[in-house]
Amino acid sequence: MDLFGALELGKRSLLTYQSALNVTGQNIANVGTEGFTRRRIDLQPGFSQPVRGGFLGTGVDVARIASVRDSMVERQLRGETARSGFLDSRHGALRGVLAAVDESSSPGVGAALSAMFDAFSALATQPENPALRRTAVEAGNRVAQKLNETWNRLDGQRADLDAQIEILAAGANDLTTRIASLNKQIAIQESGGREASDLRDVRDRAVSELARIVDITAFEDQRGNVQISLASTGDPLVSTDTATALSAVPDPARNGLAAVTLVRAGVAVDLSPRLRGGRLGGLLEARDDVVTASQADLDLLASSIMSEVNTLHRAGFDLSGAAGLDLFTSAAGVGAAAGITLNAGILADPTLLAAAATPSPGDSGTAIAISELRKTRLAGLGSATPATFLGAAVGRVGFETAGTEASLAAQQDLLISLQARRDEVSGVSLDEEAVRLSQYQAAYTAAARFIQTIDELTQVALSLGASR
Amino acid sequence: MRIAFGTFQRGLLNTLGNIGTALARSTAHLSSGRRITSASDDGSGSAHVAVVREDLTRIDARRRTIDIARGFLGATDAALESAQDLIRSGIVEGVKGLSGTNASVRAEIAVQVDSLREQMLRNTRTQYQDRYVFAGTATLTDPFDAGGNYLGNAGTMQAAIDDQLTLAVNLSGDAIFKNGVDILGAFENMSVALRAGDEPGMRAAQDELVKAVDQIASGRVQAGVRMQALDAAELSLLAREAALRGELSRVEDADIPAEVTSAARLQTASQATMTILARVGNRNLFDFLA
Numbered sequence: 001m002d003l004f005g006a007l008e009l010g011k012r013s014l015l016t017y018q019s020a021l022n023v024t025g026q027n028i029a030n031v032g033t034e035g036f037t038r039r040r041i042d043l044q045p046g047f048s049q050p051v052r053g054g055f056l057g058t059g060v061d062v063a064r065i066a067s068v069r070d071s072m073v074e075r076q077l078r079g080e081t082a083r084s085g086f087l088d089s090r091h092g093a094l095r096g097v098l099a100a101v102d103e104s105s106s107p108g109v110g111a112a113l114s115a116m117f118d119a120f121s122a123l124a125t126q127p128e129n130p131a132l133r134r135t136a137v138e139a140g141n142r143v144a145q146k147l148n149e150t151w152n153r154l155d156g157q158r159a160d161l162d163a164q165i166e167i168l169a170a171g172a173n174d175l176t177t178r179i180a181s182l183n184k185q186i187a188i189q190e191s192g193g194r195e196a197s198d199l200r201d202v203r204d205r206a207v208s209e210l211a212r213i214v215d216i217t218a219f220e221d222q223r224g225n226v227q228i229s230l231a232s233t234g235d236p237l238v239s240t241d242t243a244t245a246l247s248a249v250p251d252p253a254r255n256g257l258a259a260v261t262l263v264r265a266g267v268a269v270d271l272s273p274r275l276r277g278g279r280l281g282g283l284l285e286a287r288d289d290v291v292t293a294s295q296a297d298l299d300l301l302a303s304s305i306m307s308e309v310n311t312l313h314r315a316g317f318d319l320s321g322a323a324g325l326d327l328f329t330s331a332a333g334v335g336a337a338a339g340i341t342l343n344a345g346i347l348a349d350p351t352l353l354a355a356a357a358t359p360s361p362g363d364s365g366t367a368i369a370i371s372e373l374r375k376t377r378l379a380g381l382g383s384a385t386p387a388t389f390l391g392a393a394v395g396r397v398g399f400e401t402a403g404t405e406a407s408l409a410a411q412q413d414l415l416i417s418l419q420a421r422r423d424e425v426s427g428v429s430l431d432e433e434a435v436r437l438s439q440y441q442a443a444y445t446a447a448a449r450f451i452q453t454i455d456e457l458t459q460v461a462l463s464l465g466a467s468r
Numbered sequence: 469m470r471i472a473f474g475t476f477q478r479g480l481l482n483t484l485g486n487i488g489t490a491l492a493r494s495t496a497h498l499s500s501g502r503r504i505t506s507a508s509d510d511g512s513g514s515a516h517v518a519v520v521r522e523d524l525t526r527i528d529a530r531r532r533t534i535d536i537a538r539g540f541l542g543a544t545d546a547a548l549e550s551a552q553d554l555i556r557s558g559i560v561e562g563v564k565g566l567s568g569t570n571a572s573v574r575a576e577i578a579v580q581v582d583s584l585r586e587q588m589l590r591n592t593r594t595q596y597q598d599r600y601v602f603a604g605t606a607t608l609t610d611p612f613d614a615g616g617n618y619l620g621n622a623g624t625m626q627a628a629i630d631d632q633l634t635l636a637v638n639l640s641g642d643a644i645f646k647n648g649v650d651i652l653g654a655f656e657n658m659s660v661a662l663r664a665g666d667e668p669g670m671r672a673a674q675d676e677l678v679k680a681v682d683q684i685a686s687g688r689v690q691a692g693v694r695m696q697a698l699d700a701a702e703l704s705l706l707a708r709e710a711a712l713r714g715e716l717s718r719v720e721d722a723d724i725p726a727e728v729t730s731a732a733r734l735q736t737a738s739q740a741t742m743t744i745l746a747r748v749g750n751r752n753l754f755d756f757l758a
Contacts, residue, residue: 031473031474032473094508098507101507102507103518104505104506104514104517105505117526117529121533122529122533124533124628125536125537126536128598128607128608129598360604360606360607360621361605361607361608362605362608362623363605364626368628368634371529371628375631385522387521388515391515391517394515395518396511398507398509398510399507401507402510405508412482412485416478416479416482419478423471423472424469424475427473427475428473430753430754431471431752435753
């Protein structure tokens with residue numbers, strides 16, 4: 001190798017270590033970037049050339065600049081992210097339900113029922129008293145109003161969840177479109193044999209975000225495309241550079257709430273009951289199961305109270321000795337709790353309240369019977385008293401909320417642990433980068449010194465010619 | 469094991485978040501004095517609390533019913549006591565009429581007896597909270613007309629004084645004043661006999677009034693027995709209320725010393741975590757390289 005060959009070797013070394021310094025700089029610059037995967041530069045010796053007596057190396061080259069990943073950890077992380085998203089949505093919804101039905105800090109349906117039974121109990125002591133009649137009527141009206149109010153609050157929550165479902169479905173579509181587009185860009189960039197690390201990072205982040213929204217199965221094919229399908233149904237969401245959209249369409253069977261559909265072989269298929277992962281799955285479960293379960297409890301309570309009270313009230317007699325009417329009425333086409341109202345006639349004229357078991361004004365048999373419902377195990381409530389039934393219904397929501405909260409906390413710990421495992425492989429260690437920076441700096445300095453030395457030798461060689 | 473930048477901080481932040489959640493819960497328990505401030509604190513405990521609270525409310529309602537029933541029976545007893553006095557006065561007037569008095573004196577005694585009858589009639593119309601106490605359940609009707617005819621009914625006014633326990637709080641005016649001895653009639657008979665100088669009639673009326681004293685006394689005994697039943701029921705309710713309040717406290721109330729200890733421990737943990745985060749988390753090799 002001649003001196004110019006040595007200069008070339010030195011230049012190649014300089015450029016190689018400059019690249020290595022750039023990679024280190026890139027890692028350091030992105031130390032705080034969420035989802036960044038550290039880059040590693042692999043160096044290899046330059047091809048040796050035959051010389052007399054053996055081979056001489058030609059310096060150092062960049063073999064590969066690639067991001068460092070552990071696909072198994074990434075897959076686990078995506079799966080657990082989906083579960084975390086599911087639990088997060090479920091927990092949020094349960095807290096909303098609990099706020100609507102819990103009476104730990106503010107009076108609700110249970111307190112209203114208690115007040116109504118109290119009012120009938122007081123009425124029984126003086127059934128002719130107009131003030132006590134008015135109180136009992138208002139207490140009954142309050143029960144109906146509280147049931148309406150609580151049911152409607154839960155229904156409003158379902159509508160909120162529905163709106164979030166539509167937003168998330170749109171968000172998922174945006175992500176699948178981006179991933180499909182990134183698949184295409186990555187394929188183009190990597191056709192030259194170099195890894196498109198930055199685009200891969202962007203795509204990984206998009207896949208992680210998608211996993212938080214919906215439970216997916218994702219794998220990278222041999223060409224570097226990420227193929228994504230729904231974990232629960234296997235329907236493809238991203239096939240190479242094509243994305244399949246999820247749609248949130250109003251469903252008449254759900255009173256206009258959205259069904260999440262996907263077109264399969266030209267036909268829109270309702271996936272809502274099967275999507276039970278990710279935030280979308282959590283919202284669907286909350287909307288269709290959690291909130292409706294509490295609404296069903298309220299409906300059951302309302303219909304039982306209405307039926308039992310009305311039966312007693314119709315058998316009783318009002319202040320004028322006339323047979324009692326229905327105390328509660330219901331609206332057609334809505335749930336019992338949503339449609340229960342106090343008989344408008346009785347509300348306007350409390351003398352129509354049937355407190356007596358005989359046509360006699362001082363008789364309080366019916367008022368006593370109604371007030372004693374508080375202690376009666378009602379068949380419609382599964383042989384529970386109203387208070388026991390309501391307490392158990394609220395307790396169940398509380399229990400589920402606490403359970404989901406505990407699962408969410410455990411899930412958060414698991415995610416942190418998986419992120420730590422991912423960081424172990426893919427995260428940037430400033431200590432490590434400091435050492436590499438020091439190494440590459442020294443190598444770069446040495447390469448420069450080498451060039452300087454060869455340059456001096458070249459000068460010496462040139463001066464030899466000049467002196468002759 | 470590689471420790472990447474951020475791993476440490478992420479773990480500590482998660483720990484801080486968990487400590488913050490626990491501290492918020494502990495603070496809520498301390499400030500409210502309750503262990504259950506939401507059903508999510510203890511689902512089964514909260515269901516139990518709901519039932520206990522309803523039991524307490526029911527007991528409260530029963531006690532109010534007992535108070536009113538006691539007032540009603542008190543008014544009844546006072547009316548009966550007054551009736552006994554009137555009858556005794558009638559008996560005294562009868563004795564006067566039988567002790568050889570002349571017609572004009574007997575006429576004056578008869579006027580006195582008429583007045584006693586009038587007072588007795590008013591007595592039968594005793595009201596408690598605007599309800600006639602001797603009219604059965606026809607509480608808005610005068611129980612007796614001027615002629616002494618009973619206008620009420622035989623209905624009983626029930627009071628629910630405990631679970632599965634109702635008590636009839638009224639005494640039928642018919643049974644007290646009419647059946648057995650017709651008390652108003654006895655006064656009237658006495659008056660007629662006095663005016664007519666009918667000695668056997670006066671004696672018969674006198675005998676009726678003597679029997680009437682026992683009849684009224686029997687009514688007072690009934691009222692007294694019912695008062696005792698009310699007292700017994702109230703004692704039972706009070707005992708149950710005390711037990712339920714104890715139960716409520718056990719289930720619902722915060723264990724203050726334990727909560728204070730827990731809050732202090734969490735605060736220490738929080739401060740320690742923040743100190744570690746501030747001091748150690750930011751150190752790396754660059755700090756030591758020239």
